[in-house]
Amino acid sequence: MPLTADAQGVYPIAPTPFHDDGAIDNASIDRLVDFYLAIGATGITVLGQLGEAPKLTHAEGVAVATHMIRRAPTLPVIVGVSAPGFAAMRELTQEVMAAGAAGVMIAPPNTLRTDDQIVTYYRQAVQAIGADVPFVLQDYPLTFSVQITPGVIRRIVAELPSCVMLKHEDWPGLEKISTLRAWEREGAMRHIAILCGNNGLFLDYEMARGADGANTGYAFPDMLCDVVRLAGSGEREAAHDLFDAHLPLLRYEQQPGVGLAVRKYLLMRRGLLGSAALRQPAPALTAAARAEVEHLLARLARHDPRARLAAV
Numbered sequence: 001m002p003l004t005a006d007a008q009g010v011y012p013i014a015p016t017p018f019h020d021d022g023a024i025d026n027a028s029i030d031r032l033v034d035f036y037l038a039i040g041a042t043g044i045t046v047l048g049q050l051g052e053a054p055k056l057t058h059a060e061g062v063a064v065a066t067h068m069i070r071r072a073p074t075l076p077v078i079v080g081v082s083a084p085g086f087a088a089m090r091e092l093t094q095e096v097m098a099a100g101a102a103g104v105m106i107a108p109p110n111t112l113r114t115d116d117q118i119v120t121y122y123r124q125a126v127q128a129i130g131a132d133v134p135f136v137l138q139d140y141p142l143t144f145s146v147q148i149t150p151g152v153i154r155r156i157v158a159e160l161p162s163c164v165m166l167k168h169e170d171w172p173g174l175e176k177i178s179t180l181r182a183w184e185r186e187g188a189m190r191h192i193a194i195l196c197g198n199n200g201l202f203l204d205y206e207m208a209r210g211a212d213g214a215n216t217g218y219a220f221p222d223m224l225c226d227v228v229r230l231a232g233s234g235e236r237e238a239a240h241d242l243f244d245a246h247l248p249l250l251r252y253e254q255q256p257g258v259g260l261a262v263r264k265y266l267l268m269r270r271g272l273l274g275s276a277a278l279r280q281p282a283p284a285l286t287a288a289a290r291a292e293v294e295h296l297l298a299r300l301a302r303h304d305p306r307a308r309l310a311a312v
Contacts, residue, residue: 001076003103003134005164007193008212009042010228011078012221015264016052016064018277024060026067028273033071035272039222040229042213044072045105047080049143050217050260055279061092066099076102078136078215084109086128093129103134105167108146115152122156122163131162136215140169140197150179154189167215169197174209181210199254200224204243207231218250219266220306245303249296261285262293269297269309 014036017028036044046068047053047061056064065079079096081104083089093104106125112118122137129135137156139148148170157163170176183189195215196206203214207228214224223246230239253262261276261283268276276285285293300307 001100001102003043003076003078003136003164005190005192007043007076007165007195008228010040010213010221010225011043011045011076011195011215012036012041012224013048013050013197013215013217014044014046014068015050015217015260015267015273016047016056016279017273018275018279020275020277022277022279024064025274028275029064029067030071031272032267033068036221037072037075040225041075041221043076043078043102043215044068045078045080045215048105048217049080049107049138049140050263051080052260052279053080053082058088058092062095062099065096065101069096069100073100078103078105080105080107080138081129082107082109082138086125089125090128093133097133103136103164104129105136105138107138107140108144108148110145112146115149115155118146118148118152119155119159122160126160126162131160134162134164135160136165136167137163138167138169138197139173140167142169142171142198150176150183153180154183157189157192163192165193165195165215167197168194168206168211169216171198171202174202174205177206177209177211199250199259200227201247201250201254203227204231204240207239208236217260217263218246218253219263219270220246220249220304222306223304242304245300249293249300249307252293252296258283258285258289262289265290265293266297269312 017025069077079101081092197216213228264276267273
């Protein structure tokens with residue numbers, strides 16, 4: 001099921017579940033994948049920026065990706081393969097593609113500064129992993145400190161046919177989506193899928209600008225699926241109403257550093273993870289932070305019954 005430029009919908013970024021002792025929790029992987037299937041996700045991304053991939057050994061990363069691929073045989077699975085060097089990227093790509101991955105996601109290293117350096121990096125990455133492997137260009141300057149302009153994206157798309165998706169996480173970035181889609185309409189750039197990350201903070205308007213969906217986390221990915229569906233069917237105000245109800249919790253979960261701890265806590269509260277553990281080194285939620293999350297859940301439950309969770 002190779003990834004194509006026609007991809008759309010929601011590809012949740014799957015966290016890597018751990019037991020309290022740091023061992024990988026395969027039972028929670030199964031629950032997560034089954035949940036993604038049940039809510040109408042159109043794909044899954046594993047070993048992403050918030051999948052704690054750098055804390056996994058190579059063998060663990062392959063094992064987690066393979067487990068998810070086998071658990072979701074009807075969904076395309078994208079695997080993050082970003083690495084300091086191309087040898088590690090090539091090896092991981094070969095193993096996950098052999099296991100049935102739909103494609104890979106590649107983030108730029110933070111050493112890139114010029115447009116030519118960025119294009120050259122992706123050209124070399126494709127040479128390393130193979131031009132037959134579909135890849136997602138991850139554009140997340142807030143984390144990677146690499147500014148990828150629309151013109152650079154167009155150069156990469158023109159030169160590298162295996163680039164089939166942009167994971168759009170620029171902020172502000174709405175004008176970038178509009179620029180890319182305008183070039184497509186003019187015939188100045190071939191079509192690629194644009195799925196948005198950044199915890200879905202701007203998904204309501206990103207869809208209106210021409211995005212195809214979301215490729216991000218959040219503890220309520222079922223809400224993301226609903227917003228994308230409503231936007232696609234022209235129910236704009238209903239999409240905004242639902243999104244607005246979740247925005248305070250989305251914002252809280254997007255906090256740098258502690259955000260993944262919040263997400264895992266919420267996924268545990270929803271019964272999807274057996275533990276909220278992050279692999280060390282990692283921040284821990286304080287009692288005050290947990291109380292704030294519970295307060296936000298209670299407020300959200302007034303508008304979305306999915307947030308009505310059992311008391312702790």
